Amino acid sequence: MLRLLLFLLLLLAAGTGRAIADGILTLEERDLDNGSHAIDRGLDIVDINSTILLRVDKSALRAELARHYPATPAEEIKTVRLIQQQIREGLDALPDMGKAIVAWSDPATRTEEKKASLKAAVRRVANAATPILIHATQKSPELEAEIEKRLANLPSMTESYAAVFDAAAVHVTNLASDVDKRLTEQGIYLQMGAWLDWAGVTTPIHLPGFDTLPEGEFNEIKRWQLTALLSQENKDLFDAAQQAARDINSRQKTVASLFKESLPEALVKALKADQQCLKQLDDPLRTLHGAGDSALVQLRSEIDETRRAVDDFIDFGRILQARYGNVRVASIGDLPTLYSTLRADVDDLKARAKSLNDRFRNLESGIKGIASSLATQVRSTSDQLNVKVKECAEGISAHVKDLGGFVNVLVNGREIGAGSLEYSDKILKHDIGSLPERTDLDLRRTGSRDAGAGVIVRISAGKPESPIQLLDERRLRLYKILTYVDVAVSLIFAEPQKKGTGLSSRFQAAPSYSVLLKRGKRNSTFWNELFQPAIGVNIAALDFDSDESLEAGLGLVFSAFRDYLQIGYGYNFNADSAYWFVGLRFPVPGSTPIGKP
C-alpha cells in the first residue's frame, strides 16, 4: 500500500495532479527568479527571459481529433478523457482528505469547523471517484477486477480511493494505447511549431522534440543594465536633450514644439509618400489607355477603373491630410477623441488600400494576359507600370499596417501577427504515441526580441491527402515582468527652491538621466505597454546661475507612461539649492519612427 501511495505522489510530482485546463496545450512559466506561474488562457503575459514549459494534454488532443476526424473511436476517447480528468481531480484532492481525516480522528478535539472541512475534503475525492466506480461496476469488468485486487488488503479510507485512482490510471493507459494505435492506423499525424513575432516578422523557433530547427542564438534581455548610461545612443540623446534645453531656456523654442512630430504627423507623412507614388502611375496609365493597340482596347475599362481608384485614394489622403495636418500639441488634451477618430480613419484607409490593391491585381493579370500580343513600346510602358504599381502597393500596405499596428498598440496593446505561420519541412510529423508530452521553450533562445514581442505555439493534425487542421494555439506576449532597471534620457524642467538663482523664468530646462526601477505585471497589457510606473534616481545637468558651466543635480524621481511623465525632487550641489522638477523622456512621443517598437 505504501508503494501505491508513493506511485500517486510521483504522479502528483510529475504534474498530472494539476487542475485540467481547457485545450490541448497547457503552459507554465518559470522565470529567472525561480518563480513558477501557470499561464491561463486570456492571461498570456510572460517575462521576456523566462522558460515556458509546454505540456500536451493527450486526452484533450484525442478528443479534438475525434471532432476533426469522424472515423476515430470517439466513445473510447470520451471515456479516456473522463477517467483521466477524474483521476487528476481525485489526486489533487486526496492529500487534503488525508489531512482532514487525521484532524478529525481524535474525538476529543472534534469541532464543527473540522467536521465541515472533513465533509468538503471527502466530498471532492468521492465525487472524483464515483464516475470511475460507476464505469467499473457497469461497463468495465477489467477495471473492476483491477480495483478489487487493490481493495483486498483492508485499506484505510484514503487508501481505498487511492486504489481506485491507481487502478483507473493503469486501465486508462491501456485504453489510451489502444485508441492511439487506431488513430495511427488511420494515418493521422501531429505537428507542433512555435514562432516569434517581433518587429513585424514571424520567425520559426526551435521546440525540442518537435522539430529539427537549429537552437536560436542565446539572448538574455538584461535586467540590470546600468551600462546603458554610457551607451553612445544615450550620449547622443543626452546631447540632443541638452540642445533642446538650451533652445527652450533661450526661448528659441517652446515646449510645444517638441511634440511637432506626432502620430497624426506620421500619418500625413505616410499619405504624402503614397500620393507621390500613385501620381507616378498617371502617365503610364494614360499612355496605355490612349494606345491604339487592339489588345489594349479590351483593357480600357479596367484601366479607367484603376485610374478612378487611384484618384479616390489620393482624394481620401487629402481629406486626412486636411484633418490631421494641423493637429499639434493642443490635441494632446483630448487624446481619447483623437485616437478614436484616428482609429476609424486608419480602418477606412485599410479598406481602401485593400480595394486599391485588388484593382491593381486585376489590371496586372489583365496586362499579363495580353503581354505577348503588345507592341514593344507599349509592352515597355506596361512593364514600367507593373513595377511602379508593385512599389506603390507595397508602400501603401506597409504604411497602413504600421499605422494600424500603432493605433492598436495605443488602444489595445500590441497585436501578435500570425500571417505566415506555416509548418516548414523541419517540423517533425509525430503519431500520437510518439508525440512528446512536454517540452521546454527557453525564451532566451529565441534570438533578437524586446518587450512587446509575441510567441505563438500551434499544434495541428494532418492525414494523407487532406488539409492540415489546427487543433490548438497559444499566444504569449513577452514583457519585462521581473524587476529591472531602465535608463531614460530625460528633459526636466526644474524649479529651484532657493531664491535669487538668477534664472529669468520659473523653470529651467535641463538634460538628465533617470535610472528607474520597474516591474511588469502578468495580467495587464496596459501596465506593461503604456503605464510602466517606476521609481528611481535622476541625475541632471543644471545651470541655475546661467553661467554656461554645468551643475550636478541629484534627485528622487517617480515616473509613469513610458517615462513620458516624470516628477521628482532633487538637490543642486553646486548651487546649494533644492528643486522640484517635472520631466519627460527624450525623445518625446512621435519622434520614435511609427510602427517601430
Next chain:
Amino acid sequence: MILRKTTILPTDDAALARSMFDDMVHNQPYYIFVALGTGPDAETIVQRADNLTGNPGDPRWVIWARDPKLIKNSVEKLQNSDRVLSKLGTARGFSLSLSDEVCNVIEGTEPVPSLTRILLAFAEAEGS
C-alpha cells in the same frame, strides 16, 4: 468472521434495534453502510463493507440490520427514505451520508456486491 467497525442490531428486541440504529445514524459522525438481511450473501456483504471502513479514526461504519423490518420506522424518518423504504425486505443494503440521507441502494436484483460496488455506495454517500 472478524468485524472491526460494524454494529450488529439485535433481532429479538425491536426497541433496542431501533435505538441503536438511531444513535449510530443521528449521533455518530459516520458515513454508514447499512447491510440488510441474513444468510451467506449478507455475511459476505457485511464482511466486505467492514473491510472498507478503514482505520479506527476513519469516518466510515457499518450497521448490520439482520431483520430490516425492525428499523422501518427509523428509516422512514431519513432523507430520501423513499429510495429504500419499499425495498427494505429485498434490498441488500444502502448507504447514508453524514447528513443522514439515503444515497445509494444496492438492490436485491443485483449480484452480491463486490468491494468496488460497496465502495461506490460509500462514495455516493461521501460525495453528497
